[in-house]
């Protein structure tokens with residue numbers, strides 16, 4: 001295994017709270033919320049109209065969404081990309097139209113998918129887990145067919161005060177005894193989950209040559225859902 005892949009795995013395990021099994025359980029529990037009716041309406045609104053799509057779920061976790069798609073659409077070709085061993089372990093026997101690729105999406109080689117081979121890329125709660133998303137956005141532009149679409153959902157940056165009040169209720173920061181270890185860890189966690197505004201995400205997508213075609217605010221502005229297309233020449 002490459003040193004970079006290993007370093008990303010270690011980073012992610014800490015980001016996921018230090019307990020891979022719990023993190024995988026949480027992904028199963030939040031599956032429905034991450035793929036609720038609003039998500040499905042947005043998904044169908046932007047899905048290219050063809051019976052034979054090639055769809056890649058980037059950061060697919062236990063691949064539950066792909067499994068549902070595989071059952072419903074035997075003519076789709078489906079690929080999941082994942083790096084965390086505790087997520088990969090949870091992926092059950094694969095249907096014939098689904099494959100899983102192990103790769104680090106921080107800097108995915110463009111060869112992970114053939115150029116202009118994908119109709120749809122999905123990045124559901126992935127982007128905030130990357131060190132930077134530019135290299136992935138650029139690769140997605142390379143993988144998508146002209147007219148192909150990226151659907152992205154993620155948390156977006158929040159002001160710090162409501163977060164502090166939620167995390168440390170009833171705390172008078174001027175006088176309370178504070179643990180340095182707890183404060184360091186809490187702020188690390190804050191910055192790992194509050195990286196970009198929705199505008200930042202759209203601008204990075206546009207800088208990489210993708211065209212933002214839709215964007216909705218979710219969870220009282222704490223998350224955003226974006227559709228971006230690889231423009232037709």
Ligand SMILES: C[S@@+](CC[C@H](N)C(=O)[O-])C[C@H]1O[C@@H](n2cnc3c(N)ncnc32)[C@H](O)[C@@H]1O
Pocket residue numbers: 008012027030031034058059060061062081082083084087103104105106123124125126129130
């Ligand atoms: C919050 S989970 C979301 C899982 C799934 N997309 C969903 O919506 O239920 C993010 C997933 O992205 C994966 N991930 C994070 N960074 C990654 C990277 N650099 N390369 C590949 N996968 C990554 C994590 O291991 C995790 O399974």
